[in-house]
Amino acid sequence: MNAARPLTPPTAWEDLVTAALLGTDRRTPPGTAPGRAAPAALLDAAAAETVRRRAGLRPGRAAPLPAPAAEDPRPALPVAAARRLAFLLADRPGSGSGGRRGTAPDLMELLPQWLTAVNARGFAAPAESLPALLDAARGRTDLRPAALEFAGPRALWLARLNPDWRFALRAAPGGGASLPGPTETERIERLWQEGLFAERVALLATIRLRDPDAARELLAASWSAERAEDRLMFLDSLRAGLGPRDEPFLEQALTDRSRNVRATAAELLSALPGSALAARMAVRAGACVAVDHTVDTPTLLVEAPHECDAAMERDGVSAKAPPGRGERSWWFGQLVEAAPLATWRSRLGGRTPEQIVALPVADDWLGELHAAWCRAAVRQRDADWSRALLGVPSAPGAGGPGAVSLAERAKLLGTLPAAERADWVAGFIAAHGLSEAFQLLGVCPVPWATPLGRAVVDALNIARDAGSYPWSFSGVMGLAERCLDPGEAARLDALLAVPDEPEDASPGAGSYWAEAFQRLGRTLRLRAVMAQELTSPPAPTSSPPD
Structure with a gap:
């Protein structure tokens, strides 16, 4: 009987792997007799070889420890707010596909607002929350600016150690180093x-x-x-x-x-408006528009340019019109957009913006002229012209003649003071409902002013009572959860019951509306608690990561 031969490197491990892959019926492990005992012998040999290989490794030279993270001088987050942050970061979207959301607040949708609030107060992020915070920012690019501001220098320290968080270094000038000061x-x-x-x-x-x-x-x-x-x-x-x-x-x-x-x-x-280019554009645009006093009602006449010369191109006028657009109207719109709006008062008889916008325009040039004025008002941040072009919110067509789209109206509103902006949108919703209001609501400061918030809730209630298709208002409802003043929560209590459904209502619409209002109320109350937590006693100072 032959004695078992010792396994010898370097072929021993490869032979064992081959035997395991082929099976002991086809390949007997080295030094082992074939038969029923071969599988157990293979495992024993593999265990022994593993110990031998590990024991034969020479210890490597210890790598230097990373330098400690920079200190974060900001005050520690209050204890209750630190717990809240952990809950917000632990929440993940449900795995369902398109199902109803239920009545629970969506914590991940509240995280951006919470980050904005905490950054405004200047708190430092707890060290233990940084990995989850960086993971959340990695998955949602919209969170990154606020999350990295809150995370501070320790996040950059961690990002140098974990490739998954390298986005933090790319977002920071100098690979995470502080920016040079004014004297550097x-x-x-x-x-x-x-x-x-x-x-x-x-x-x-x-x-x-x-x-x-x-x-x-x-x-x-x-x-x-x-x-x-x-x-x-x-x-x-x-x-x-x-x-x-x-x-x-x-x-x-x-x-x-x-x-x-x-x-x-x-x-x-x-x-x-005082630049030489603006003056040149004022001359060009002014030559294209005049008041016709020969008719009973003064009317604007437009004579668009017949060519785009080299001087116009040098001043930024694009000569080639987009597909489906006439060249002359294309050039005309660019000239009016770039001309100082103050030009028109002197050019058109000292009229105010409201009076100018109210003038009829001959030969179907009204849309082109007013759209160009809209763009000029936004570019020059001219609130007076924006008001004239917007008109009163209850006007037919939901705006002034120049507001050719919701995007234009939203941009014009952006030039107005915050309170006036909210009042205009509230009036728009009261007159026209919520069907076109979503984009306009997006330019209003958060939390919504009381008149705007009440207009939104009232419009939602009217839509519910009318048996409207509830899912079409889910976007506005989600926006309300994030933007309504938490003080409005008490007004929602009367809307929590399941209403009687009209005969022509969508099946189940009543319960959906009740569920949505319950979620809205719970979210507003949660936001109020979250704001209060940021004023509670601070947490113990966290130590920097080792």
Whole structure:
């Protein structure tokens, strides 16, 4: 009888793996007799070989420990708010596909609002919550700015250790390093010359906020060496703090070899009513519009340009019209959009914006003219013209003649003070209901002002009583959960019962409406509690991660 031979490296482990893959009936393990005992012998041999292999490893040199995370000087989050954060981060969307949501608040939809509130109060994130917070921000890009602001320097420390969180480094200039201060000229110059594109954009935007002239000079120094697509993004950063001192640089950009850069420079110059480009556009646009006094009612006459010359193109007018658009109307709209709105008062007999908008326009030019004025009002942030173009919210067609779409109305509303904006939308909803209000509600500050919130709740109640199809209002209901003032929760108590369904109502609509109002009320009360938790006693100071 032959004695068992010892397993010898380096073939022993490979032989055992081969025997396991083929089976002991076809391949006997080395040093083992075939038969019923072969499988057990294979496992014994594998266990012994595993121990031998591990014992034979030489210990490697210990890697240096990472440097400790930077201290976060902000105050610790209150205890109750820290618990709330854990609940918000633990919530995950249900696995159902399109089913009813029930009456429970959607915690993940409240997380963005909670982050905004906590950042406004300047609290630091608890160290133990950072992994879950980074995971949530990884899955939802809309959370990232607020989540990373709240997470602070410790999140960047963690992101260097976990590839799944590298997005945090990409979002931070200098790969997570702090931005240079105003006096750190060498660091500013090095990051501007050597940084990645996203880092340079972030650096330029930051400097622009604190010193617009310094940012413009930094950009001008390297302008000629930048790629066209980079010049476009850098130029766009000048929107913040745009002023007359930017005009010489923007005028130079009008001769750029990139059409998109030229168009952006022209747009920025037209937003400066006192610029030379704005004056040129005022002359061109003014020559196209006049008042006809030969008819009983003064009427605006439009004579659109017959050509787009080189000077117009240099000033940002695009010569080629989009498909389905006439060239002359295309050129005309661009001229009016870029002309200072103050031009029209002197050009049209000293009339106010309301009087100008009310004038009839001959030959079907009304839509084109008013749409261009809408764009000009938004670009120049002119509230008086926006009011004139919006008209009263109860007007037929739900707006002024220039408000050609909900998107235009929303943009015009964005130029008005917050309270006036909310009042206009409340009047719109009272007159026209909620069917077209969703986009308008999105431009109103949160929490909604009391008149707006009550108009929304009243309109939802009217829709319910009318037997309207409930699921068509789910978007507005979800918006109300996030935007209604929590103080409105008590007004909802009368709406929680299941209503009687009209004969022509959708089956089950009544119970759906009751469920939706219950969820709305519970969400508002939860938001009130969450706000109160941010004013409770602070949590013990967390230690930085090891």
